[in-house]
Every structure is written in structure tokens, then in C-alpha cells.
Amino acid sequence: MILDFLFGWLSTDMAIDLGTANTLVYVKGQGIVLREPSVVAVKRNANVQKVLAVGKEAKMMLGKTPGNIVAIRPMKDGVIADFEVTEAMLRYFIRRVHKRRALVRPRIIVSVPSGITQVEKRAVRESAESAGAREVYLIEEPMAAAIGAGLPITEPTANMIVDIGGGTTEVAVISLAGIVYSKSVRVAGDKMDEAIAQYIKKKHNLLIGEHSAEKIKIEVGNVVPEPPYEEIEIKGRDLVTGVPKTVVINASEIREAINEQVETIVEAVKSALERTPPELSADIVDKGIVLTGGGALLKNLDKRLRDDIDLPIIIADDPLSSVVIGSGKALDNLSILKEVMIS
Ligand SMILES: Nc1ncnc2c1ncn2[C@@H]1O[C@H](COP(=O)(O)OP(=O)(O)OP(=O)(O)O)[C@@H](O)[C@H]1O
Ligand SMILES: [Mg+2]
Incomplete structure (x- = not known):
């Protein structure tokens, strides 16, 4: 009876990888249940903010929104850049995982970059708390990644x-x-996307958005000069004429751009x-x-x-899941959690 009760509330516990690009959620006993871009689309009228979309749907809107709608990436450089929007995003994800059982207040383990400041840690803790967490544990990302990748972290090696x-x-x-x-x-990846957009602007007089830059990186990015020298057609706005145009970019240009x-x-x-x-x-x-x-x-x-x-x-x-899997394993194994969580 008591065990059932304990198990009942323990099983709502979750691990969240609150990433700059992607947020992943792992629920104890279930594994990864959610994987979405860390993007929120917000509509602003006078002083009221309304969340229009979160995740994939919001990411599609990046760079394509009219004046009163903004697609926001609330995390920047691994830490919270927009507290309110991060909290809204977390609340949305937590609710979705719990299928709107609003009363559930899970224990949550959140991964954070190593060496973040006290202020940045507090922001993560508070945003998870106001998004509905009963208790918040923090784990350093590389530790979580190592556990997730299956490395023997507790051994003297x-x-x-x-x-x-x-x-x-x-x-x-x-x-x-x-x-x-x-x-x-x-x-990391974002700075590469920015570098690609800059390079294409300078070399081809073409303006492209961050979304396109990322796509180019993923499709033809290659760090080593090696055949086949792949090419990609990119559409954007010509800096000189202001008119949309298409140019062809090859892998070696991208290599140069992100070098x-x-x-x-x-x-x-x-x-x-x-x-x-x-x-x-x-x-x-x-x-x-x-x-x-x-x-x-x-x-x-x-x-x-x-x-x-x-x-x-x-x-x-x-590799995209290592951090959340590692945090989730720590949640499943309290003795690991005790050793690796940070205060
Ligand atoms: N096939 C690919 N080739 C190159 N880059 C990729 C590929 N797939 C994803 N990426 C890049 O990986 C990055 C996202 O990785 P990940 O989800 O691990 O980041 P994150 O955890 O959200 O960020 P952070 O840990 O810095 O807060 C993005 O920059 C994305 O463009
Ligand atoms: Mg990460």
C-alpha cells in the first residue's frame, strides 16, 4: 500500500535536458517521451503575451512572423536568456507529458552546463519550480552525457x-x-549557423535566416575535404537588388565558413x-x-x-539523447543521483 503510493508519485519524476536547441523529457520508467526544439512563438498585444505555439510548430515560424508575433529561443549559450518564456515552455512540456493532469507535481532533474553561475543555476531552479516541479535537482551536462553514453563514471578511470x-x-x-x-x-552549433549566414552574405551577397543556415550545415557541412563535394541550392534575398534569388553552395565553402x-x-x-x-x-x-x-x-x-x-x-x-538519458538514469538510480547532483 505504502509502496504503491510511493511508486505512484515517484513514477511522475522526470529528467529534462533544457537545451539551447532542443528540449528532451525523460519520464521515470518510460524513457524519452518528448523531444522538441526549444522555441516558443508568442503573440504580443499591448502588454499581454500569449503563447501561440511551442516546439516544432514554433520553430517553423522562426524568421517568418508578422510584427505582433515573435518566435523566441529562450535559451542562449546554454543558459536561460528569457526567464518568462523559458518558464512558459517548461510548463507546456510538463503538462503535455502529464496529459494535463495539472495536480501532478513531479520531482525534476534538469541538466545545466558545467561552470554556470549561481544566478544562472537559480534561474533554472526557479523556472522549473514555477513550471510545476515539487523538487528540482541539477546535474552537470557532461556528467549526464557520460552516464547516458554508458561510460563507467563511478570507476577509478x-x-x-x-x-x-x-x-x-x-x-x-x-x-x-x-x-x-x-x-x-x-x-557550438548556433555559432556555426551564424558563421554560415555571415559567409553567404559576404561571399554571395545573399541574406539567409538561421533556419536555412542550420539546414545547410546539416546537409552539406563537412569538416574534412573529402569527395563527394556535395552542393546545395539556397534561396534567400539578394543584398544588392533586394529580390529573392538562388545560389549554389558547396561543401568546401561551408567548411571554410565554420572553420x-x-x-x-x-x-x-x-x-x-x-x-x-x-x-x-x-x-x-x-x-x-x-x-x-x-x-x-x-x-x-x-x-x-x-x-x-x-x-x-x-x-x-x-548523441542527441545522451544527456537526457544520463539524467534519466540518475533519476532511476538514487545512489547515482546522490553522487552526481550539484547543490
Ligand atoms: N547531422 C547534424 N550535423 C551537424 N549538426 C547537427 C546535426 N544534427 C544536429 N546538429 C546540430 O546540433 C545542435 C543541437 O544539438 P543538441 O540538441 O545536442 O543541443 P542542445 O542540447 O539543445 O544545446 P546545448 O547543450 O548547447 O544547450 C544544433 O546546432 C544542430 O544544428
Ligand atoms: Mg545539450
């Missing part, structure tokens, strides 16, 4: 993880359930290696480095890292 998301790249070395070294740089961001990520990995204690470095030589996050899917990024640092580089299975 080095687990090196590189999580490349939309807003941040997190590099960490984990041993005995603790972070030995971590570094978070605010360069600086890729370089920053490679440097972050190198500097982590330089700061890792020698015994742990020896483990990394054997076990290599695991890549997670959507950025791990950028074509040949793994090859580029392998060529540069000469270590085994492994892309996690389903």
Missing part, C-alpha cells in the same frame, strides 16, 4: 566526454563519479588533455574520447579530432 550542443561545447574528464576537469565554451568554430572546439579538447593528470591521461589513450550532442553528428568532426590529437574518438549512439 578517466572518462572523457565532449558534448557539442547548440549553445555550448562541454569538455570533461570524469573519474570516481566526480568531474576532474571541465571546460565549457560558448561555441573557426571547429578550431575552437578542437582547441578546447586539446587544452583539457593538457590539464588532465597523467594517470588519467594514460586511460584516455586506451579508451579515447566520446562525443555527444547534435554537434557530434557534424560530418567528419570525429575524423578531424582523430587526425589532430591521435586518440580514439567514439561517437555515442544517439
Whole structure:
């Protein structure tokens, strides 16, 4: 009886990966139940704000809204940029997961970038609380990513993880359930998209939106010059004539456009290696480095890292889900949760 009761409320517990690009929700005992872009479309009339759409539907509106509607990405560089909208988004997702059983107040574990400030942590905690959480736990993203990728984080051995998301790249070395070294740089997928839009503006006099830039990156982005040299047709607005036009862009142009961001990520990995204690470095030589996050899917990024640092580089299975799976596993296993959550 008491067990039933306990199980009943425990099972509403959830893990949320509140990402700059995507938000994922994992429910205890069910796995991943929601995966949506972190975008909210809001209609503004006088002083009233009304949420029109959240997730995929809102993402389709990015850059296409009339004056009184804005499509907002409330997370920027891995942290909350717009508190109110983040809270509205979280509330919407939590309700959807609970099928509008409004009385349910779950315990929620939220992943945050390593090294975020106290103020930024409080913002996450408060927005989850006002969105309906009864209790909020925080877990560092690289720790969650390592658990999600199935690394033996509690053993006395080095687990090196590189999580490349939309807003941040997190590099960490984990041993005995603790972070030995971590570094978070605010360069990841979004900065690549911006760089692509800039490049196309400069070189082809063509204005494109962030959505198109991301599509180009995903379709023809390739970090290593390697045939086939894929091409893509892009439509945008001509900067000179103001009229819509189409240009053809090839993979090597995109490689050039995002080179600086890729370089920053490679440097972050190198500097982590330089700061890792020698015994742990020896483990990394054997076990290599695991890549997670959507950025791990950028074509040949793994090859580029392998060529540069000469270590085994492994892309996690389903890198877009590693963080939420890891947070979810921590939720399923309270002894892990106790060891890895941050206060
Ligand atoms: N196949 C692909 N090739 C290149 N980039 C990709 C691919 N698929 C997704 N991405 C990029 O991955 C990023 C999203 O990854 P992810 O969902 O891990 O980020 P996030 O967790 O929301 O962000 P953060 O962890 O920084 O807060 C986006 O920039 C997206 O463009
Ligand atoms: Mg992430």
C-alpha cells in the first residue's frame, strides 16, 4: 500500500535536458517521451503575451512572423536568456507529458552546463519550480552525457566526454563519479549557423535566416575535404537588388565558413588533455574520447579530432539523447543521483 503510493508519485519524476536547441523529457520508467526544439512563438498585444505555439510548430515560424508575433529561443549559450518564456515552455512540456493532469507535481532533474553561475543555476531552479516541479535537482551536462553514453563514471578511470550542443561545447574528464576537469565554451552549433549566414552574405551577397543556415550545415557541412563535394541550392534575398534569388553552395565553402568554430572546439579538447593528470591521461589513450550532442553528428568532426590529437574518438549512439538519458538514469538510480547532483 505504502509502496504503491510511493511508486505512484515517484513514477511522475522526470529528467529534462533544457537545451539551447532542443528540449528532451525523460519520464521515470518510460524513457524519452518528448523531444522538441526549444522555441516558443508568442503573440504580443499591448502588454499581454500569449503563447501561440511551442516546439516544432514554433520553430517553423522562426524568421517568418508578422510584427505582433515573435518566435523566441529562450535559451542562449546554454543558459536561460528569457526567464518568462523559458518558464512558459517548461510548463507546456510538463503538462503535455502529464496529459494535463495539472495536480501532478513531479520531482525534476534538469541538466545545466558545467561552470554556470549561481544566478544562472537559480534561474533554472526557479523556472522549473514555477513550471510545476515539487523538487528540482541539477546535474552537470557532461556528467549526464557520460552516464547516458554508458561510460563507467563511478570507476577509478578517466572518462572523457565532449558534448557539442547548440549553445555550448562541454569538455570533461570524469573519474570516481566526480568531474576532474571541465571546460565549457560558448561555441557550438548556433555559432556555426551564424558563421554560415555571415559567409553567404559576404561571399554571395545573399541574406539567409538561421533556419536555412542550420539546414545547410546539416546537409552539406563537412569538416574534412573529402569527395563527394556535395552542393546545395539556397534561396534567400539578394543584398544588392533586394529580390529573392538562388545560389549554389558547396561543401568546401561551408567548411571554410565554420572553420573557426571547429578550431575552437578542437582547441578546447586539446587544452583539457593538457590539464588532465597523467594517470588519467594514460586511460584516455586506451579508451579515447566520446562525443555527444547534435554537434557530434557534424560530418567528419570525429575524423578531424582523430587526425589532430591521435586518440580514439567514439561517437555515442544517439548523441542527441545522451544527456537526457544520463539524467534519466540518475533519476532511476538514487545512489547515482546522490553522487552526481550539484547543490
Ligand atoms: N547531422 C547534424 N550535423 C551537424 N549538426 C547537427 C546535426 N544534427 C544536429 N546538429 C546540430 O546540433 C545542435 C543541437 O544539438 P543538441 O540538441 O545536442 O543541443 P542542445 O542540447 O539543445 O544545446 P546545448 O547543450 O548547447 O544547450 C544544433 O546546432 C544542430 O544544428
Ligand atoms: Mg545539450
